[in-house]
Amino acid sequence: MTPAELTQYLHEKIPLTRAMELRVVSANRAEFIVTAPLEANHNHLGTAFGGSLSALATVAGYAFIWHELGDASAHVVIRDSSMNYRRPVRGELRAVCVMPSIEEIDAFRETFARTGKARLNLTVQIEDAAEFSGTYVALR
Amino acid sequence: MTPAELTQYLHEKIPLTRAMELRVVSANRAEFIVTAPLEANHNHLGTAFGGSLSALATVAGYAFIWHELGDASAHVVIRDSSMNYRRPVRGELRAVCVMPSIEEIDAFRETFARTGKARLNLTVQIEDAAEFSGTYVALR
Numbered sequence: 189m190t191p192a193e194l195t196q197y198l199h200e201k202i203p204l205t206r207a208m209e210l211r212v213v214s215a216n217r218a219e220f221i222v223t224a225p226l227e228a229n230h231n232h233l234g235t236a237f238g239g240s241l242s243a244l245a246t247v248a249g250y251a252f253i254w255h256e257l258g259d260a261s262a263h264v265v266i267r268d269s270s271m272n273y274r275r276p277v278r279g280e281l282r283a284v285c286v287m288p289s290i291e292e293i294d295a296f297r298e299t300f301a302r303t304g305k306a307r308l309n310l311t312v313q314i315e316d317a318a319e320f321s322g323t324y325v326a327l328r
Numbered sequence: 329m330t331p332a333e334l335t336q337y338l339h340e341k342i343p344l345t346r347a348m349e350l351r352v353v354s355a356n357r358a359e360f361i362v363t364a365p366l367e368a369n370h371n372h373l374g375t376a377f378g379g380s381l382s383a384l385a386t387v388a389g390y391a392f393i394w395h396e397l398g399d400a401s402a403h404v405v406i407r408d409s410s411m412n413y414r415r416p417v418r419g420e421l422r423a424v425c426v427m428p429s430i431e432e433i434d435a436f437r438e439t440f441a442r443t444g445k446a447r448l449n450l451t452v453q454i455e456d457a458a459e460f461s462g463t464y465v466a467l468r
Binding site for chain 1: 341342343344347348367368369370371372373377378379380382383384386387403405406407408409410411412413416
């Protein structure tokens with residue numbers, strides 16, 4: 189799937205991503221980046237709403253795993269997550285997945301193929317402003 | 329502020345809460361509850377989107393603190409949060425604040441009044457499906 193196809197898929201399946209005007213801008217092995225404009229995602233102080241930042245990072249993780257598995261029969265769910273908010277985001281919201289190692293991805297895929305269930309921990313950086321960490325489980 | 333006034337305030341200040349159709353249904357010392365319909369907040373599996381659940385809980389905490397402080401000059405920000413997702417939510421999303429003790433609330437208010445800065449940890453339950461924990465800081 190291209191970034192545009194992935195964006196359209198998310199907008200169709202998860203209506204809140206449409207309201208957030210979320211956009212997948214890169215979806216490849218070198219980088220996986222999801223953005224959203226401040227206009228649709230600000231809080232009472234005019235900076236990015238914490239709920240939008242955590243939703244953006246949550247979707248970035250989901251989308252990364254869907255994209256890596258490339259298996260339409262996989263259900264991806266989130267088990268737990270944490271967010272650290274260091275400073276306000278005053279412009280575009282930009283979530284960048286920290287790439288797991290090739291070994292981690294291969295082990296995740298292999299476990300999923302063999303058992304129909306696999307778990308992956310992902311870190312997503314919101315530039316220098318916030319950090320998300322989430323545990324995802326893929327199920328067939 | 330009544331629940332309806334608080335809902336309107338949130339919809340005006342944080343546009344994503346309007347897209348979520350978030351509603352404050354109780355705002356008093358006995359209970360503080362915020363809901364949102366599944367229709368606007370489902371994921372690709374037809375259950376509640378994790379990002380909506382975390383945004384709902386984040387707002388519930390913000391709104392609880394605004395309401396408790398009753399001080400329009402207070403800025404409330406979130407420092408960190410965590411979510412545990414135990415099971416899917418198949419109907420209305422419903423976030424219930426776990427009430428801090430009177431002593432904790434009083435200490436929070438007193439510190440804020442004296443120093444212009446105070447911190448509070450809040451737990452928000454999404455029924456039996458998920459649990460949110462967040463650290464909020466109020467600043468003048």
